[in-house]
Amino acid sequence: MNNYNFATLNDEEFEEICKDLLREELGLDFRTYKKGRDKGIDLSYINGEKKIIGQVKHYPKSKFSDLKSTLKKELEKVREENFEKYILITSLDLTVNQIQEIMIVMNGVIKSEDDIYDLKKINTILQKKENEWIEKKYYKLWLSSTTVLNRIINNAQENNIEYYIDEIERKLKLYVVTENFNKALEILNKTNMLLIHGEPGAGKTVLAEMLIYRYLDKGYKLKFISGNKIKDLEEIMSNNKEEKEVIFIDDFLGSNFLEMFTQTSENKLVFFLKKYLNKECKKVILTTRTIIYNKAIQQSEILNRFSIEFEKYKLEVTSYNMIDKAKILYNHLYFNEIPKKYKKKIKDEMAYSKIVKHRNYTPRIIEFFTNVRRVLQIDPSMYINFIFKNLNNPSEIWKNEFENKISDEERFLIYTLFTFQGNIDKYILRNAFEDRYNYEIRNNNFTRIQNAFDKSLELLSKGFIRVIRGMNEKNIIISFINPSINDFLMNYLKNNIDEIKRIVCSVTYIEQLEVFKTNSVIRQSTYVNNEVKKLIKNRLIGGFKNIETYKVDKNIYILEMIILLYNNDSTMREFIKDILYSFIKNESIGSKQNLNLLIELLENKNIVLSDIEDLYKKEGIIQKGEKIILNKIQHIENFVKYTKMIKSMISYEDVLALFNKEYLAHTVDRLCEQAISDFCNEISFINECGFENKNNELYFDYNEAENLLECNFHRYKENIFFDYKEELSYFLLYERMKNSMETLFDLYYKENILEAMEDIWNEIHKANVTNKVIKVYQEYKGKSSSDRYNYKKYESEEEQIFNMFNRL
Template sequence: MNNYSFNTLNDKDFEILSLDLLNAEYNLNLQDFKTGKDGGIDLRFSSPNNKNSIVVQVKHYLKSSFSILKYKLENEELPKVRKLNPDRYFCVTSLQLSAKEKDIIVEIFKPYIISANDVLGNEDMNKLLRKHKKIEKSHFKLWFSSTEVLGSILNSAIEGRTRSYLERIKYKIPLFVMTKDFDIANKILEKEKILLITGQPGVGKTTLAEMLIIERARWDHKIYLINTIREAEDVILSDESKQLFYFDDFLGEVYYEILSGSQKESEISRFIDRIKHSPNKYIILSTRTVILEQAKAKSEKIKRSRIESGKYEIEVFRYSDYHKAKILYNHLYFQRLNDELFSIILKDKFYFDIIRHKNYTPRIIEFITDYDRTKKMSGVDYKEFISFNLEHPEEIWNYSFRNQIRLQDRCFLMTLFTFQRNVEESFLIKAFGERLVYEKNLNNISVNSEQFIDSVRSLLNGFIVSIISDLDKGKKRYSFINPSISDYLVVFLNNNYAFKKAIIASAVYVEQLEIFNPEKNQFILEEEIQEIILNKICNNNLDSIDRYKEYRLDGIYLQVLVKYCKSINIDNCLLEVFKRLNLDRIWWFEKELRYVFESLNNCPTTELFIKQNFLMIIGKYIKNIDDKNLAMELPKIFEKFGFNYENFILKESFQNLVLEMISKIVLETEKDLMDSYKDQVINMDDYESLIYDDVNDITHNLMNKLCSDIAMDIPRHYSEDELLNQLKENESNNQEFLGREKKRKEYYKEVHDKVLVENKKIENLFSTIKMTDL
């Protein structure tokens, strides 16, 4: 027999449950109202003679006492009831009430409460739920307040790992927000026996799977949390026992083996087929959408398997504003913030700023509503705290990073950080391995041969995400689950010199230094760190992940030395790198060379080498310039190294070199501008105003700056016929655009109307907030 405590329901949930039960039991049509200043009404039935014919007051007191309830009823609700003067008054509470306590409440509200039957406590609500089973089924979160149900669920776990997983889910239940995805997914699972949950990271795939798992456990299914198909094969039974297998991120993990040429894809398809044809066997699979699509493209067996069919799949999208609002509401309610902090959320509808913020995530909502973190804050402090953390979500990672993961995992995250956005697995493995060697030598940390895989499993979906980037070559890429982790690590490393030093000392690739670029103003590079960088370059200990590193690496070395090592002597090392440059390939590193030309200081031997070879170097440099800014700075480069540009340009060979450079820049400018503006021209005059005025200005500026005494006519790249054809194409495209614009306006009008309705629902939700007494 179920016995619910209602502690997984918020006040609004309990009020709706009361509405459903009273309507069903007494055949009423009670109305639900926004609470706010409710005037003593939560639910009401109106008759022709009395608009307040039946009034219901709902008190959801989770951790309170009868004395507090009695005080509230006598001092706050009784005056309101007298004013309402109902024909009949119900008092509903989640507290357990004795017969004596019910009689006291009847006496308080005499004559409005007809009998003790109109006072419903915890035991009465449970009795009604047992009588009205359909209502019980419709209130999902209710199930988890029953110790009987919870015990049954935990007993459904076959082994310790699954039991531990279900225990963790238990504490998340009150915060769950039900969406239509649950019913759709449940129907697919029941009908097809296979459910594939797809979607991008962070959209709720795991949450949906957990709710489905709990419901199946409730109905006596044995639950199996599996990491490989082989694990499932070992425990699947041939009889009619109810079994549910849950395989999270199944393709992401399995592709380690599929792409190495094993038969794992056959195992997947065979096992799914076995599920389909075995009684009472079900499987839930989850994966990121992009991996599934790549899997279908790569594997014929997976493409032909049952998971390929759309009828087995539900794709989870991002939360709507209303669902975001419900998540916020649940956290506010169950974290039991005080009235002052509640009022900050309500004032000027601040909740809209929260749920519509670009950085909104359930994780941030959990952080900003945490009771222990906020209990001593004033209202003003709390609003600043919320705004700061929404704008700087990186702060929420501090506790987890420092206290919830191992040193090896922190080293993994810091290594990933140095690649800035995402990185191919092979590069990350090598860089992480070098970091572990550094830690082992310096701090004697223990490292096992599977440390990379161990750290990935520990951090996946909590801190990092992975994606198959090249199925044919078996390449996988890693990135942070949220960019705010990178922001957090900037702060962390600025306050932890030893870790910053360790990152640079263990760097394998020159790209790992880019995050420390002084021009980004994120880090100070102390002289000791500059010496480390210098030694790595001098000893050629920095590789590159650039596919064209053969052409570019020495140029990058030059720029790193000049840009990163300004406080130490780099002259000898810089000269050696400069001598290695293949100037016939100068196009690959012209921008790096430009930086050296502009910024070189206190390097006399390198400057002397450049002066001795200046005409040869500058000639090759000019030949490869295709950027007007680089071209305009040529006279300054001559001046820096003691040469006269005016004398240089008098020589016919150099003159021709500069004119060819100008011609190339102008033609490229014309093509770039045409690509940018060609869709906007509607007549020939537009070409002049949008494109050729700029082309002529650039031509004039370059000629005036670099060879003012020379006349040159630079032909246009595009002929008149080509320009006319573009005009015709634009006219045709414009007609199509007008048709699309009409449809777009109709669509956005519909969206606007939906937004207005959703906004009203959100306002109604938050108007119901009221403190629950402790």
């Protein structure tokens, strides 16, 4: 018979169990209240005039005096509430005198001592046979059983592994039961062996340890090693073939797994695994990093043959869903005794939402920044910065793997993939890798390995790299398995100027230089020095004809690079003019993008206005450069950028001549019409124009659509003119342009836009959408009694996470 102390549960988990217990005990369907608005109420049941409320107090490390103090405060909250019964549930083990003290403190709010549920009473209810399902539902409840704990401790003492079990117990509180646990248990029960693989920091070892804990309770003895020291494991195994043992080999291929690849070693490993596969009394649990496993299978013929067997034992630990991520973070903050002032920062700034959504989230990083000793060394005001510094640069997770566990060819492939921002077509990646590899062979004395690309890709597959196959066999995308690898490399390269040079000199595609264009960390770092800039210039201009492109316009891309990296550099004037002339020839010079580039090149002093005049002379157009550009401008953004530039390049008299009244009138209308057109292209509120009638039928509300349209257009217009007020006022255009845009919108555009919105809305909402909550409720009504209690009122992920962290 199990007795529970609930020490492994956080407050939310304890509250959920109490809700299910009261449902079973009283036959009433209680619901929970959101924290922060509960008015002293955690649970409630309301049926007509009948109202029962409950307060749940989970105090695993507190004293009775703490409970009393809290109840005095709660009394003031609930005194004005109208209810038939008030129930108190606490995880403290209360004496008869303490229960009587509570009755006095609550001053008639609690009507009977029977309405106080303490540790003993909760355990009595849980021990009823009809409530066995609750223990199955809440795995961590089982882990908090004193009977289980004592059984495992005795087992540990007999096998001299108390220190190891202590470490597992520490992790129990932090553990969140995910679908991986149930999958792993199913594989282990069916096959007696489980291979857990995944990325560094994904939670492989913790999952293995939770499984071990379960088997220790069933009387299994733990035998474990780390790495591939099979001989050591055999020496500690029992001679009794019928003795129940759970065998745990953490990092089973070993951190120095290449040393294992002698025929003797691999035979020993495979022989050992096969020896225990068919023995019901032996359970084998293995963990390894995916990259190590893939390399071992490729390099070992024996393991390769055995890998077919491995398929039915494998479980890959991959990413967690948002709720599981939130629970992992919450448990670390709850159980690690983080001072309130630090948790308050996370709660008040809602940093938890950004943390669980962060692309580099792993349990290992969460463990790092919730370590209480580490936290106490940080000022509370800097705690959020500390968290995101580690999330944004998770270098320690990947550094050891990258430096010590892979070959040069594999590193070349990783660097090449990095230049494509970690995601690219396999064919393109192969071409770029081959050029990088040829460069290394020519310049750094590397010896070619046959099929280096395919071998490297296979070895890195899933460990660093993910291979995504489309429906078409030729459509294969290669990406990093985790975005944190890209971030790691970005920071790793900051201290490696030699590698930067090798990347620049060996690129195949112009897009590979994107990392220097879009990544401010790299671009602004000191190692993008004049020498590196010179290399990029030579690659862009000297190799212009042979550098390839697969998605961007080569000319535009090069101009963007020049603007970004070569301020006040006129040495490329003739090269730039050739590109601009091609724009003039194909009549693309007037596009918003190309005009921006042209203006920025002038601002950057890469070219001058007379260069524009020279180019148009070739086409028979003789006109001032400033006039030529102004005639091409269609967008307010271009116009403002241009006015800023032109004021510094020509005299005030020439500016007045350029912006004469007649010309400005024409320009204003042109710019305003384009701005309204741009607004139409950005409309995103059409779905908000629908409402339900009395028959629950959706319809397009024209008046609401008109209000939304006018409101959004006004906001759009104000944003434009707020940003550009100074420059437009210089030419006395601010009020004039605002009025012109309003007039054009009201007279010529609004009605047409509303008609188009209605057509689009009707197209989207042809079929009525069933109400989600009704559907969930109908599913709930069809469930059996115990299944119903697994039902949770529909809430969005955001709401669930908000309510969870509102408890901090």
